Structure formats: C-alpha cells, structure tokens
Amino acid sequence: MDSSHSPSHPPYDREKSRRDFLVLTAAAMGAVAAGSAVWPLVDQMNPAADTLALATTEVDVGTLQDGQTLTAIWRGKPVFIHRRSPADLAAIRGEEWQSLRDPQSDEARVQKGHDAFLVLIGVCTHLGCIPMGSKVGQPKGDYNGFFCPCHGSHYDASGRIRKGPAPKNMDVPPYSFLSETLIRIG
Numbered sequence: 001m002d003s004s005h006s007p008s009h010p011p012y013d014r015e016k017s018r019r020d021f022l023v024l025t026a027a028a029m030g031a032v033a034a035g036s037a038v039w040p041l042v043d044q045m046n047p048a049a050d051t052l053a054l055a056t057t058e059v060d061v062g063t064l065q066d067g068q069t070l071t072a073i074w075r076g077k078p079v080f081i082h083r084r085s086p087a088d089l090a091a092i093r094g095e096e097w098q099s100l101r102d103p104q105s106d107e108a109r110v111q112k113g114h115d116a117f118l119v120l121i122g123v124c125t126h127l128g129c130i131p132m133g134s135k136v137g138q139p140k141g142d143y144n145g146f147f148c149p150c151h152g153s154h155y156d157a158s159g160r161i162r163k164g165p166a167p168k169n170m171d172v173p174p175y176s177f178l179s180e181t182l183i184r185i186g
C-alpha cells in the first residue's frame with residue numbers, strides 16, 4: 001500500500017487546511033483590529049454605571065505640599081489638584097493675561113480664599129491627551145505648569161494655554177471646599 005497517499009491525509013487536503021488556517025488567522029487579526037477601533041466609540045456612548053454614579057468626588061488635600069499635584073478621578077476623567085507655592089502664585093498673578101489665547105485671570109480660575117489650590121480637568125483641550133507635569137520629574141512645559149507631549153501644548157500654573165495647538169485653557173470642573181482641606185468635585 002502507498003503510505004504517501006493515506007486516505008486520511010491526502011496531499012491536497014494538507015494544502016487546503018494550511019490555506020484555511022491562514023485565512024482564519026487573517027480574519028481573526030482583522031476582528032481584533034476592528035474591535036480596537038470601535039471600542040473607544042462604544043465606550044464613549046455607554047459610560048459605565050459606576051462612572052455615572054460618581055457624580056461627585058471628595059478629595060482630602062491636607063497632606064498636599066507646595067508644588068505637589070494629586071490626581072483624582074471624577075466622572076472617569078483625571079482631575080489635577082495642584083498646590084502652588086506663595087512664590088508661584090505671586091508670579092502667576094503678576095503676569096498680564098488679557099492678551100492670552102484664551103484670556104482668563106488666575107483669580108477667575110480658583111476659589112477665593114483657597115487661591116493656592118488649582119483644580120483642573122487633566123485633559124488637553126487639543127485632542128484629549130493627558131498632559132504631563134502632575135508627577136515628580138515630569139516636564140512642566142515652558143510656563144511651569146503642564147505640558148502635553150502629544151503635539152506640544154504648554155499650559156501655565158493656572159492651566160491656561162500659552163503655546164502649542166490647544167485652543168483653550170484646561171477646564172476647571174465645578175468644585176467647592178467642604179472644609180479647609182476637603183474638596184468636593186462635582
């Protein structure tokens with residue numbers, strides 16, 4: 001009997017199986033790629049129940065030192081809470097703001113009596129990357145604030161756009177001080 005033509009594994013079937021495998025592999029990879037592209041859209045349209053439930057977030061800033069930033073999450077977005085030193089605050093207050101791209105005074109972006117604390121949604125207003133500058137050692141950009149590495153937007157220590165493609169200042173979420181050290185966002 002000729003073993004090279006075994007009825008269970010004829011040469012033709014082996015080649016066909018190999019082609020089927022390649023086609024299936026390509027289809028699977030295509031499905032993965034399509035899944036990755038579609039997910040962010042689906043995710044945006046259907047915020048998770050726990051995200052919706054977090055309409056407010058309370059943050060204790062009692063241990064935050066001058067120059068430090070902590071990141072909270074509010075409605076699924078990062079919120080930077082940055083404590084400015086007296087020197088940094090004096091510097092930002094001394095700058096002319098009327099001719100900035102998105103003119104806004106520092107006073108209008110913080111709460112009176114808690115001027116050292118800057119509270120910002122940590123999302124670049126260009127295309128939505130998370131700017132750097134909230135962690136020790138990260139670049140703060142040319143204006144001692146935050147730097148978006150995606151396309152090079154520089155924000156100052158008030159979160160105002162100073163250089164790069166971003167059209168607007170970083171957003172300030174609604175927030176209030178429940179005590180000297182407790183902030184409620186939302």
Ligand code: FES
Pocket residue numbers: 124125126127128129148149150151152153164165166
């Ligand atoms: S997303 Fe920040 S500069 Fe483009």
